[in-house]
Amino acid sequence: MRSPTIKAGALVGALFTTSLTAILYLAQQIAGLPFAPFRVFDWMARALPGSVVTFGIDTMVALIRALRVGGPADIAKPAEQTLAILGLLATGTVAGAAVFGAMRSSRFGGSRSPRRAITAGLIAGSVLGLAVALIVATSPLPGPPGPVLGALWTAVAFLAWGAGLGWSWQRLAGVRSVAPSSAAAPPPAAAPSPAAPSPAAESSTGVTVEPVDRRTFMIRLGGATAVVTVAGAALGGALARGRQPASDASARWSSNNPLPNTGAAVDPARGTRPEFTPLDDHYRIDINTLPPRVAEVDWRLEIAGLVDRPASLTLAQVQSRYEPMHQFVTLACISNPIAGDLTSTTRWTGASVRSVLEDVGVSPDATHLRIRSVDGFDETLEIALAMADARVMLTYAFDGVPLPTKHGFPLRIYIPDRYGMKQPKWIQSIEAVDAWEAGYWVRRGWDREARMRATSVIDTVAADMMMIDADTQPMRVPIGGIAHAGARGISRVEVRVDDGEWQAATLRDPLSATTWVVWRFDWPFSEGRHTFTVRCFERDGTPQIATESPVRPSGATGLHTMDRMM
Ligand SMILES: Nc1nc2c(c(=O)[nH]1)N[C@H]1C(S)=C(S)[C@@H](COP(=O)(O)O)O[C@H]1N2
Ligand SMILES: [Mo]
Numbered sequence: 001m002r003s004p005t006i007k008a009g010a011l012v013g014a015l016f017t018t019s020l021t022a023i024l025y026l027a028q029q030i031a032g033l034p035f036a037p038f039r040v041f042d043w044m045a046r047a048l049p050g051s052v053v054t055f056g057i058d059t060m061v062a063l064i065r066a067l068r069v070g071g072p073a074d075i076a077k078p079a080e081q082t083l084a085i086l087g088l089l090a091t092g093t094v095a096g097a098a099v100f101g102a103m104r105s106s107r108f109g110g111s112r113s114p115r116r117a118i119t120a121g122l123i124a125g126s127v128l129g130l131a132v133a134l135i136v137a138t139s140p141l142p143g144p145p146g147p148v149l150g151a152l153w154t155a156v157a158f159l160a161w162g163a164g165l166g167w168s169w170q171r172l173a174g175v176r177s178v179a180p181s182s183a184a185a186p187p188p189a190a191a192p193s194p195a196a197p198s199p200a201a202e203s204s205t206g207v208t209v210e211p212v213d214r215r216t217f218m219i220r221l222g223g224a225t226a227v228v229t230v231a232g233a234a235l236g237g238a239l240a241r242g243r244q245p246a247s248d249a250s251a252r253w254s255s256n257n258p259l260p261n262t263g264a265a266v267d268p269a270r271g272t273r274p275e276f277t278p279l280d281d282h283y284r285i286d287i288n289t290l291p292p293r294v295a296e297v298d299w300r301l302e303i304a305g306l307v308d309r310p311a312s313l314t315l316a317q318v319q320s321r322y323e324p325m326h327q328f329v330t331l332a333c334i335s336n337p338i339a340g341d342l343t344s345t346t347r348w349t350g351a352s353v354r355s356v357l358e359d360v361g362v363s364p365d366a367t368h369l370r371i372r373s374v375d376g377f378d379e380t381l382e383i384a385l386a387m388a389d390a391r392v393m394l395t396y397a398f399d400g401v402p403l404p405t406k407h408g409f410p411l412r413i414y415i416p417d418r419y420g421m422k423q424p425k426w427i428q429s430i431e432a433v434d435a436w437e438a439g440y441w442v443r444r445g446w447d448r449e450a451r452m453r454a455t456s457v458i459d460t461v462a463a464d465m466m467m468i469d470a471d472t473q474p475m476r477v478p479i480g481g482i483a484h485a486g487a488r489g490i491s492r493v494e495v496r497v498d499d500g501e502w503q504a505a506t507l508r509d510p511l512s513a514t515t516w517v518v519w520r521f522d523w524p525f526s527e528g529r530h531t532f533t534v535r536c537f538e539r540d541g542t543p544q545i546a547t548e549s550p551v552r553p554s555g556a557t558g559l560h561t562m563d564r565m566m
Pocket of ligand 1: 282284285286287288332334373375377406407419420422423424425426
């Protein structure tokens with residue numbers, strides 16, 4: 001009997017793992033059971049050293065930008081999901097090769113003990129299955145079936161997968177049936193196929209061995225796994241689409257109200273990004289491949305630690321006990337490169353942290369709030385800051401509707417002037433403590449303060465909006481974009497063309513003192529290739545930092561330039 005090759009093992013491993021992935025996906029869509037590749041990916045993202053994770057993220061963002069496949073905001077999550085699935089496929093392929101390799105080695109029994117193929121497959125399945133089950137069982141993420149059922153399902157799925165590998169080895173080795181004892185195995189099918197005319201040989205171990213056409217088996221296996229994969233993915237995909245809540249745009253605040261700066265004197269140059277980001281376009285960044293789904297009925301905001309009156313509040317209580325506040329906010333990720341798309345503006349609604357703290361009575365010893373989220377994310381906020389700045393806000397609505405799942409339902413915090421990494425989504429508890437502690441990204445080497453850098457961006461050189469003034473020359477082309485400096489405001493934006501003088505742009509009244517400012521510069525057009533550069537100044541006159549620095553650890557600095565052939 002020829003032992004199947006390691007290469008065949010790799011192929012069988014890849015085929016079975018593809019089917020496994022589809023089945024896990026379908027089970028997730030049907031019953032909310034954990035999807036192993038994403039859980040493992042998320043676990044790795046949390047467990048690996050910060051420098052490794054940052055390197056991975058930077059590489060991905062650089063790749064996305066270099067390939068021009070879209071902005072990181074749109075591509076990052078799908079890219080992560082693809083990576084996670086490819087990771088499982090690679091692991092499954094290697095495991096298939098390993099199982100077949102083990103069967104070739106005489107130490108394991110080799111092809112003389114074909115029964116061991118199932119054992120070898122089950123060992124592979126249990127090693128992977130237990131590892132993933134452990135990750136699932138210890139994951140902080142909420143989910144309807146709970147960690148025990150999730151872990152059990154994962155283990156069973158991987159065991160079945162391993163048994164499939166072993167069974168395939170047996171079929172490729174020509175093992176027809178494995179009799180339990182020395183009892184004679186039943187003769188092969190009545191009519192032997194012409195492809196396999198030689199009679200089955202009976203080995204000493206009670207195993208019927210029959211030559212097989214390995215190519216035919218592989219083609220059949222490929223066909224069967226393809227059917228399972230396509231069916232699972234299609235059905236799962238259909239379920240996922242069917243469940244997508246019809247995002248009711250008409251309920252949004254912006255659908256029913258004019259923006260507060262309506263009628264502002266300066267019109268944006270055509271091609272400038274929307275001043276108010278449509279809710280579905282708000283960038284998303286977090287440590288989860290799939291955003292955690294919190295059920296409102298199960299959720300409480302736990303306020304504990306050094307407080308006089310610990311509280312456990314429902315979402316309705318958070319909304320009704322404190323005066324709702326509305327703020328227009330530009331949020332940005334500290335990983336946003338110069339002119340990147342990891343920044344958005346919407347209307348945030350919530351309860352001032354100051355009123356919540358006054359309500360629960362903070363002990364004089366308390367200096368900080370430890371904020372913890374359902375996904376294991378956490379950050380620390382100075383109590384003095386929350387008491388001094390009433391804008392620090394527990395947020396439960398974006399654009400007048402409950403926070404979308406991916407933006408932190410049911411509760412997130414807003415801290416003016418800080419990058420997103422300081423502002424947990426999916427908050428579950430707030431603990432008053434007497435010492436500062438590093439938060440999730442700070443522990444991984446990022447800035448402790450994460451104060452937003454001043455930044456300015458050219459969105460458009462609107463050649464199609466060229467204006468020909470009746471009697472004044474020359475023709476002008478509107479150039480426009482945004483400038484933002486956290487909560488510090490923008491006093492001035494300037495544009496330079498090639499090596500010319502810096503010239504002042506006009507500023508549109510912003511939506512609020514903490515949002516970006518839309519600027520516009522009507523450039524006296526001249527033909528040829530030009531380089532446009534923009535810079536801004538904060539409200540107090542501080543210039544934007546022109547020296548280039550990378551996003552890590554404190555946010556990108558440097559000026560945005562754009563080349564255009566006019
Ligand atoms: N619980 C939790 N909160 C989080 C994060 C996270 O991974 N988990 N990421 C932070 C980061 S890095 C950013 S930039 C913002 C992004 O918020 P958004 O996705 O709503 O735009 O969420 C912050 N809050
Ligand atoms: Mo971020």
